[in-house]
Amino acid sequence: MDRLEIQTKELMxxxxxxxxxxxxxxxxxxxxxxxxxxxxxxxxFLPPRNEAENGGDKDGDGESKENS
Structure with missing residues (x-):
């Protein structure tokens, strides 16, 4: 058997x-x-997300850049 035939049988x-x-x-x-x-x-369904009230908290984790 040639290589192609063997590979075909393996795939089948x-x-x-x-x-x-x-x-x-x-x-x-x-x-x-x-x-x-x-x-x-x-x-x-959910209301729009409000921007963070403290200006440094851009990622929503509750910490401003100064505290990181």
Whole structure:
């Protein structure tokens, strides 16, 4: 058998495993899409985010740059 024929047979033998990986990938992508929809729904529901009252707190962690 030549090399190409051997590789073809190996791939054909692994087809169920490849199908399972494709199925898992599709399901995970579906879950990601659903989570993105949930995030967008929450963003529409929640009031707009207020800017930090102390001018140095740009990242929202409660500490200004002077305290870091």
């Amino acid at each position: 033998a692994r087809r169920p495993e490849i199908d399972e990986i494709d199925h898992r990938h599709a399901y995970l992508q579906f879950q990601i899409d659903q989570l993105l929809i949930d995030v967008e729904a929450w963003n529409d």
